[in-house]
Amino acid sequence: MVFFERMVRSLSQICDWIAQAAVVAMLSLVVGNILLRIVWKPILGTYDIAGFIGAILIGFAIAYCALEKGHIQVELLVARLPGRAQGIIGSITGILSMGIFSLVTWQCIVLANDMRRVGEVSMSAHISFYPYIYGIAFGCGLLCMVILIDLIKSLVKVIKG
Amino acid sequence: MSPGTIATIGILLLIFLFLLRMPVAYVMALIGFFGFAYMTSVQGALSILGKDFWVMFSSYSLTVIPMFVFMGTIAFYSGMGGRLYHVAYRFLGHLPGGLAIATCYACAAFGACCGSTNAGAAAMGKVTLPEMRKYNYDSSLATACVASAGSLAILIPPSTIFIIYGVLVEESIGKLFAAGILPGILLATLFALVVYIICRQNPKLGPPGPKFPWKERVASLSGVVEMLALFLLVMGGLFVGWFTPTEAGAAGAAGALIIALLRRTLSWQGFLDSLADTTRISAMVFIIVTGATIFGHFMAVTRVPFDLSEWVGGLEVSPNVIMGFIIFGYLIAGCFMDSLAMVTLTVPVLYPLILKLGFDSIWFGVIIVLVAEMGVITPPVGINVYVIKGVAQDVPLETIFRGILPFLIALIVCAAILIAFPEIALFLPRFITK
Numbered sequence: 001m002v003f004f005e006r007m008v009r010s011l012s013q014i015c016d017w018i019a020q021a022a023v024v025a026m027l028s029l030v031v032g033n034i035l036l037r038i039v040w041k042p043i044l045g046t047y048d049i050a051g052f053i054g055a056i057l058i059g060f061a062i063a064y065c066a067l068e069k070g071h072i073q074v075e076l077l078v079a080r081l082p083g084r085a086q087g088i089i090g091s092i093t094g095i096l097s098m099g100i101f102s103l104v105t106w107q108c109i110v111l112a113n114d115m116r117r118v119g120e121v122s123m124s125a126h127i128s129f130y131p132y133i134y135g136i137a138f139g140c141g142l143l144c145m146v147i148l149i150d151l152i153k154s155l156v157k158v159i160k161g
Numbered sequence: 162m163s164p165g166t167i168a169t170i171g172i173l174l175l176i177f178l179f180l181l182r183m184p185v186a187y188v189m190a191l192i193g194f195f196g197f198a199y200m201t202s203v204q205g206a207l208s209i210l211g212k213d214f215w216v217m218f219s220s221y222s223l224t225v226i227p228m229f230v231f232m233g234t235i236a237f238y239s240g241m242g243g244r245l246y247h248v249a250y251r252f253l254g255h256l257p258g259g260l261a262i263a264t265c266y267a268c269a270a271f272g273a274c275c276g277s278t279n280a281g282a283a284a285m286g287k288v289t290l291p292e293m294r295k296y297n298y299d300s301s302l303a304t305a306c307v308a309s310a311g312s313l314a315i316l317i318p319p320s321t322i323f324i325i326y327g328v329l330v331e332e333s334i335g336k337l338f339a340a341g342i343l344p345g346i347l348l349a350t351l352f353a354l355v356v357y358i359i360c361r362q363n364p365k366l367g368p369p370g371p372k373f374p375w376k377e378r379v380a381s382l383s384g385v386v387e388m389l390a391l392f393l394l395v396m397g398g399l400f401v402g403w404f405t406p407t408e409a410g411a412a413g414a415a416g417a418l419i420i421a422l423l424r425r426t427l428s429w430q431g432f433l434d435s436l437a438d439t440t441r442i443s444a445m446v447f448i449i450v451t452g453a454t455i456f457g458h459f460m461a462v463t464r465v466p467f468d469l470s471e472w473v474g475g476l477e478v479s480p481n482v483i484m485g486f487i488i489f490g491y492l493i494a495g496c497f498m499d500s501l502a503m504v505t506l507t508v509p510v511l512y513p514l515i516l517k518l519g520f521d522s523i524w525f526g527v528i529i530v531l532v533a534e535m536g537v538i539t540p541p542v543g544i545n546v547y548v549i550k551g552v553a554q555d556v557p558l559e560t561i562f563r564g565i566l567p568f569l570i571a572l573i574v575c576a577a578i579l580i581a582f583p584e585i586a587l588f589l590p591r592f593i594t595k
Contacts, residue, residue: 019444020436023227030228030411034404047221050407055219057227057440058447065444071184072449072499076542078182093183100191107211133215140214 001152008145009067015142016064022057026050045125052122055132059139066146087157094151101144108137164200168463171196175456175506185502189452196459209458217451221407222328227443228410229319232391232417233275234435234442239421242284244384245270250292251373251381258360258367260296261306262353264289268310269349270385272317273392274417276324277442278500278537282311282545286552292370299366300556302359305538305564308545309572310352312534317345318396319410322504322533325450326526327406329457329508334406335399336590337526342396343585344527344575348534351571359567387420400592446501453505460510470514480518481580487511488532488576495536499544504533524579527586531576538565 033046043049065071078089112133120129162170171192178188190210198206217223236242249263249270256262268285275281286307293303315322318338327334360367373381395413398404404412421427427435460466473483494503508529515525537545540562550558579586 016437016440019440020433023231023436023439023443026224026227027231027411027414030224030408031415034408034412050224051219051221054221054224054227055215058218058444061440061444062448065441065448066184068441070441070445071186072445072502073182073184074179074498074542075182076497077180089181093178093181096178096191097183097187100187100194103194103207104190104210104214107207108214111208111211111215129215132219133211136214136218 005149008063008142008149012064012067012142012146015060015139019057019061019064022053022060026053026057029053045122045127048122048125048127052127052132056135059132059136062139063142063146066143083157087154087159090154091151091158094147094154097147098144098151101140101147105137105140105144108133108140112137164463165465165468167196167199168460168465171459171463179498185499185506186449186452189449189456189506193452193455193457193459197455197462200459200462209455213451213454213458217454218447220328222334223324223447223450225324225334225407225410226321226446227439228407228414229276229321229324230442230446231435231439232319232395232410232414233277233280233314234438235414235417235421235427235432236271236274236391237280237284237438238431238435239417239424239427241274241388241417241420242267242271243288245388246285246288246292248381248384250370251378254370255372256357257364257369258302258356260289260293260298260370261302261356261360261367264293264303264307265310265313265349265352265356268307269313269317269345270388272314272320272345273388274413275314276319276321278312278315278534278545279548281314282308282548283552285311286549290549290553293367296368296370298368299564300553301560301564302356302366304546304549304553304556304561305568306352306356308543308549308561309534309538309565309568310349311545311548312537313345313349313352315533316341316348316527316530318342319413320530321446322501322530323526324406325446325501325505326508326529328450329453329505330512330522330526332522332526333590333593335409335593336523338396338399338406339589339593340523340527340586341530342589344531344579347578347585348531348572348575351575352568355567355571387424391416391420449501449505453509456506457509466510466513469510470517473514474517480520483518484520484528484580488528488573491532492535492539492573495532496539497542498536499542500533500536503536504529521583521587523590524583524586527579528576531572531579535569535572538569540565 029050033043036043078086112130116130175188175192194206194210246267249267253259253263268281271281289307290303318341323337324334327337391413394416395409398409537543546561549561
């Protein structure tokens with residue numbers, strides 16, 4: 001469990017660094033496009049590329065955000081319950097969360113496969129969609145791993161009380 | 162089961178899972194998926210899951226969020242809030258409750274560089290609370306003032322709530338930004354008035370600070386120049402039509418970065434921290450908007466938002482009275498829910514009703530931001546109060562919440578003024594071309 005948690009944490013951190021690089025890339029692209037539009041001509045496909053960078057930024061940041069407890073949750077009730085009850089509730093919500101994000105991961109892979117098969121590309125820059133959808137699928141898969149860690153911790157709470 | 166019953170069960174399950182501490186975005190995606198699957202088909206629901214995540218994550222119009230968040234985090238880590246307070250303090254500090262009044266206006270000015278209430282409250286809390294403490298300000302007034310005024314960051318553009326509202330209802334983000342300016346100035350003034358009245362009645366709560374000579378006041382104005390430059394760059398670009406909102410955000414972030422580098426106020430660590438905060442906040446916002454989109458599909462197939470608008474729209478009651486009830490409902494919901502979650506969840510449901518009642522969608526965006534501001538300061542889950550508690554750890558939460566009431570009344574008064582005079586919000590958007 002310790003090894004698994006360390007591995008997921010390291011991978012999530014690396015992905016977040018990639019997301020941070022995507023912020024800088026997006027800023028550079030959009031500002032570069034403004035400047036080039038003024039002095040010469042705009043960068044072809046800026047809107048498409050900015051959207052793709054956005055997909056990588058968010059897809060690669062969601063797991064680390066979950067690890068840092070960044071996703072909004074209502075802390076009103078459960079925090080006041082005893083440890084074992086918190087463990088039971090955490091296990092139930094963990095299974096539900098894992099379930100929905102496993103489906104999202106699977107469906108992103110299905111969508112990427114479809115896009116790859118039909119060769120769908122963006123309107124102006126003619127860039128393939130599918131690699132970025134695989135990227136989102138990877139991010140969602142990693143989020144499942146983060147949720148799994150919390151789920152295991154909740155189950156331990158249920159057993160040990 | 163009728164679609165209305167299914168929608169009601171879905172909403173009740175949603176609230177139940179919220180209370181079980183399951184992340185709000187996950188719950189909305191989960192209930193939205195199962196509801197949509199029940200109403201249409203499992204295959205249809207599966208395909209919207211993949212598509213919605215791809216479409217929302219890669220949406221060009223949503224790339225505006227990381228850009229403006231980055232601008233705000235750079236402003237935060239480079240200490241712009243401190244310099245703005247320095248100016249307001251020199252001009253207003255000598256009045257009864259002057260330091261708190263200065264806090265209100267400094268928060269409003271910081272809102273012009275930052276679009277998140279938490280960052281607004283944290284940045285200004287760190288700067289203003291030690292000063293107010295030095296002059297023996299009542300801790301309840303001081304903390305409640307900065308918690309409330311910190312929320313101005315989402316009313317004065319740029320604002321994450323305006324962006325999300327704009328994306329949800331497909332309204333111009335530039336116009337929404339413009340709509341927030343005058344109500345933002347009005348609300349800052351109402352907050353300042355609250356402080357002034359409280360301190361006139363009981364001067365011990367907010368003793369006046371030192372009076373600075375005009376020479377020193379004028380010299381301090383350099384602290385406002387950078388904020389004005391950024392604001393003019395972002396809003397000017399939008400007003401004139403040079404920039405799309407994403408470009409305005411990127412230009413603002415680049416501008417904030419250049420100012421911070423020229424002033425040498427942003428360390429390498431500060432830069433890395435601002436990047437890390439940007440990815441964390443952006444991921445949180447995107448996933449909640451995506452969850453709300455999936456839930457919105459479910460609501461749409463049940464036709465509940467449209468039936469609701471038909472039913473309420475058919476009542477023989479003044480639209481303003483209905484708006485009063487909607488605001489009251491938001492005030493109650495904001496006590497228990499995060500503002501961002503509340504907005505993403507309710508706007509798609511209420512929007513058809515708002516249009517049916519004849520309200521302007523830009524104007525309603527401003528009302529939504531006001532109720533979101535109420536949500537961040539009302540107990541028990543007022544996030545800004547917790548942020549201020551983190552800054553002033555020795556002040557009990559109850560003390561901060563006790564001081565909130567007059568500021569909450571100011572917010573309600575601001576909403577009432579906007580209902581009576583919608584032009585305050587609608588005047589500036591007319592000049593926006595994009």
